[in-house]
Amino acid sequence: MIHLFIFLPLLGSLLMGLFPRQWRDEVAVAVTLLTLGLGVALWASGGTGLFSVPWVEALGITYSVQLSGVSLVLALVTAFMTFVAVLYGRQRIENPWVMLALVLSMETGLLGIFAARDLVLFYVFFEDALLPALLMLAMFGGPSRMRALVKFAAYTLLGSLLMLLSIIGVKWLGGSPTFALADLVQHPVTGPAQTWLYLGFLAAMAVKLPLWPMHAWLPDFHEQNHASGVPDVMGTLYKVGGYGLFTFALPLFPDASLELRPVLMGLAAFTALYAAWIAFRQTEWKRLLAYAGLSHMGFVALGVFSMNETAVIGAMYLLAFQNLYTGALFLGVGMLQERVGSLDTRVGGVMTQAGALGGLTMALWFASIAVPGLAGFVGEFSVLLGAYQVSPWLAFVAGLTTIAAAAYALNAFQTTFWGGRPHGAVNVRDLRGAEWPVLALPLAVALFFGVYSAPALNLIQPAVRGVLSTVGGN
Numbered sequence: 001m002i003h004l005f006i007f008l009p010l011l012g013s014l015l016m017g018l019f020p021r022q023w024r025d026e027v028a029v030a031v032t033l034l035t036l037g038l039g040v041a042l043w044a045s046g047g048t049g050l051f052s053v054p055w056v057e058a059l060g061i062t063y064s065v066q067l068s069g070v071s072l073v074l075a076l077v078t079a080f081m082t083f084v085a086v087l088y089g090r091q092r093i094e095n096p097w098v099m100l101a102l103v104l105s106m107e108t109g110l111l112g113i114f115a116a117r118d119l120v121l122f123y124v125f126f127e128d129a130l131l132p133a134l135l136m137l138a139m140f141g142g143p144s145r146m147r148a149l150v151k152f153a154a155y156t157l158l159g160s161l162l163m164l165l166s167i168i169g170v171k172w173l174g175g176s177p178t179f180a181l182a183d184l185v186q187h188p189v190t191g192p193a194q195t196w197l198y199l200g201f202l203a204a205m206a207v208k209l210p211l212w213p214m215h216a217w218l219p220d221f222h223e224q225n226h227a228s229g230v231p232d233v234m235g236t237l238y239k240v241g242g243y244g245l246f247t248f249a250l251p252l253f254p255d256a257s258l259e260l261r262p263v264l265m266g267l268a269a270f271t272a273l274y275a276a277w278i279a280f281r282q283t284e285w286k287r288l289l290a291y292a293g294l295s296h297m298g299f300v301a302l303g304v305f306s307m308n309e310t311a312v313i314g315a316m317y318l319l320a321f322q323n324l325y326t327g328a329l330f331l332g333v334g335m336l337q338e339r340v341g342s343l344d345t346r347v348g349g350v351m352t353q354a355g356a357l358g359g360l361t362m363a364l365w366f367a368s369i370a371v372p373g374l375a376g377f378v379g380e381f382s383v384l385l386g387a388y389q390v391s392p393w394l395a396f397v398a399g400l401t402t403i404a405a406a407a408y409a410l411n412a413f414q415t416t417f418w419g420g421r422p423h424g425a426v427n428v429r430d431l432r433g434a435e436w437p438v439l440a441l442p443l444a445v446a447l448f449f450g451v452y453s454a455p456a457l458n459l460i461q462p463a464v465r466g467v468l469s470t471v472g473g474n
Contacts, residue, residue: 069463229334272298314382
């Protein structure tokens, strides 16, 4: 079942062109819904064990996949938000089947990233998810999309090259017979070489967290993507750096992780606060959301780098569920742009004409700024609680972000939805049709896991304990 779960979206994207044009949108929705159903079935069965067979035996490359613990939670969120994005995209985008096919292809890359237990396989899926993101930006982006595309590609491909060199180095210097994670852990690299290999792997993950100063591609990427927000949802799901560090970097580079922990925790705390401060100064919704997401990733990095059990659990929880409310907010911004013709936060007075859009957007922002009772609070509070046990001062610096987040989110929301409506402005219609579930379903999930976190924590906690037991985390 795991193989069908991973590759069904890719198969669907390849077969969409064989159907009559009027059916292609429905095919995309059906494929994402079926993929989500397979993910739920995997959750109900407790995940899957490790499946490993030789792939390129002469080079030691294996096809090793497993979905359990953290990877299963992230894969489920990915399947869910892809379904939501396709549901909205088929209604919002003119002649949408090409973009939807790219979305499905990217979904397979993302699911493969979470399932891979071989470093070369992880790299293959990592690049597979990159290509549809580049194509969506190039084909459907804004007037300055080529500049954003070059910057995004340059950062990502440079990081990927350094990661590939580190992957080769881990096997060669450690003497592992294969690139499978289980074999690499049994044949560790020691001494200064481990630190250098860790830095190479970290470079790629810092781009995809992202982490300052490897974040410069992010605001332009979101600003220039299609106005619907569909590619932005997939870009949010592609923030897999925190997962890569947790799953691969900590077990493979334990000594380097401990050695660099103070520096990296400081960098993560700075990223969280810096991004929140920059977000406060934004007057364009997509750039604001981009910096808000960067601030969240600073929290994720702080939790992972602290190597404290509570903090790492919180980081993985936050990594999973910020995809819900951040992705839904991008779609909400797409709805707003469709109605007022602008992404400027200063349009004013939208709430008086579109109360449902304003109310659901406000609730999603509450999840984003970690209001208790919503999933964001569980993740951020756990990160701060665990990081405090390692470095109280850095936890305090990161904690200031919660105040800054409330300031930038509520200020922008108040200006757009409650500010004075300009004289002669167009009328703003409220939500209709599929727009309701597109915003309401992610909010409902964020609310459920904010009140009842046990189903996710029961998967995340054992996985975190298993990784930290191999690296000396406490």
